[in-house]
Amino acid sequence: MTDQPDSIREIRINPIVPSESVLVSTARGMRPRKDEAPAPRDTRKHVDRCPFCTGNEHMTPPTVAASPDEDHWEVRVVENLYPVLGDDSQSTNLVFGLQQAIDGYGRHEVIIDHPQHGIAIQDMSEAHLVRLIGMYRDRVRALYAADDRIQYVLVFKNFGPAAGASIPHTHSQVIAMPVVPENVYNEVVHSRQYFEKNRQCIFCSLIDEALTFEATIYDRESGSVRRKINVGQYVIERGKHFVAIKPFASRYEWEIHILPLQHSSDFADISEAEREDLAHILKRSMARLDAVIGGAQYNFFLHSIPHNNAFADCHDSYHWHLEICPRTSIPTGFELGSGLFVSTISPEEAAERLRAVEPD
Ligand SMILES: [Zn+2]
Numbered sequence: 265m266t267d268q269p270d271s272i273r274e275i276r277i278n279p280i281v282p283s284e285s286v287l288v289s290t291a292r293g294m295r296p297r298k299d300e301a302p303a304p305r306d307t308r309k310h311v312d313r314c315p316f317c318t319g320n321e322h323m324t325p326p327t328v329a330a331s332p333d334e335d336h337w338e339v340r341v342v343e344n345l346y347p348v349l350g351d352d353s354q355s356t357n358l359v360f361g362l363q364q365a366i367d368g369y370g371r372h373e374v375i376i377d378h379p380q381h382g383i384a385i386q387d388m389s390e391a392h393l394v395r396l397i398g399m400y401r402d403r404v405r406a407l408y409a410a411d412d413r414i415q416y417v418l419v420f421k422n423f424g425p426a427a428g429a430s431i432p433h434t435h436s437q438v439i440a441m442p443v444v445p446e447n448v449y450n451e452v453v454h455s456r457q458y459f460e461k462n463r464q465c466i467f468c469s470l471i472d473e474a475l476t477f478e479a480t481i482y483d484r485e486s487g488s489v490r491r492k493i494n495v496g497q498y499v500i501e502r503g504k505h506f507v508a509i510k511p512f513a514s515r516y517e518w519e520i521h522i523l524p525l526q527h528s529s530d531f532a533d534i535s536e537a538e539r540e541d542l543a544h545i546l547k548r549s550m551a552r553l554d555a556v557i558g559g560a561q562y563n564f565f566l567h568s569i570p571h572n573n574a575f576a577d578c579h580d581s582y583h584w585h586l587e588i589c590p591r592t593s594i595p596t597g598f599e600l601g602s603g604l605f606v607s608t609i610s611p612e613e614a615a616e617r618l619r620a621v622e623p624d
């Protein structure tokens with residue numbers, strides 16, 4: 265009897281958004297792999313011609329915010345030079361048959377995470393990460409407050425060329441947008457449905473399950489153990505206020521989600537104590553990822569309740585979180601055509617390997 269079958273082939277449904285699923289198929293050769301050599305990382309401390317390095321502040325658009333202050337910044341925010349959304353001055357309301365467009369109005373800012381050019385999240389001090397998370401919160405609050413047409417403020421980070429980072433100096437981005445993005449919309453709506461049926465937040469239920477639940481699946485004919493599921497096996501880190509889990513049905517093989525243990529719908533409400541614990545859990549989770557996949561290139565993003573009256577009744581049902589999506593493979597035509605992502609490592613094994621690391 266083994267806890268894990270040698271190979272798994274099953275389609276797992278995302279419990280939050282059931283229209284999303286992942287094909288877990290651990291049989292080898294299922295998909296072409298990207299070259300396994302770790303991506304080269306620029307670890308220089310300072311680069312003379314980098315617009316985000318200290319001393320080159322004149323090369324960026326003016327500072328929007330800085331912490332602790334503009335002259336001695338540790339974290340600095342500037343307007344994006346190439347915004348995907350901007351002022352609504354050149355409004356072109358395209359309505360053409362079934363093709364409808366709304367103004368690409370919004371704000372796009374760059375957060376320079378750290379003065380050191382190539383420093384990775386796991387190498388930043390926890391005190392610095394507390395400051396960075398504080399800046400995320402401040403920008404989210406400020407951008408919602410600045411314009412009531414803003415429906416969502418997305419905070420995200422691209423790290424490494426495979427994740428779409430065009431400037432090697434470590435940075436995050438904030439986009440205030442005139443629509444609620446589909447991924448957030450789906451989560452908010454589906455979790456509201458779950459709440460209406462079960463009077464419980466589905467994220468809280470999943471956390472409870474992840475921390476406690478165990479199940480054994482028996483073979484119906486022979487009665488032997490077919491599979492043992494210890495849901496606690498999805499937990500990667502647990503702090504005072506946050507938990508990092510490897511979701512049971514995640515699209516990216518090494519995907520990690522970090523959620524507050526206490527129910528909370530809005531990242532903008534994060535407290536000082538929570539920021540400290542999030543910094544701790546984030547640093548350790550990134551160190552684990554880096555140790556296991558080496559030179560991780562990733563995207564991370566915050567999902568939080570939209571400040572939009574249509575979702576005013578979702579504070580009990582929605583639970584904010586941070587999703588970390590390492591880019592270890594390139595989606596194929598099968599994935600883009602079917603929407604079914606393929607994972608060649610089981611989430612259970614991924615979690616086990618991540619847990620085995622000893623972060624300092
Ligand atoms: Zn730089």
Ligand SMILES: [Zn+2]
Nearest residue numbers: 465468527583
């Ligand atoms: Zn919850």
Ligand SMILES: [Zn+2]
Nearest residue numbers: 451567585587
């Ligand atoms: Zn999410």
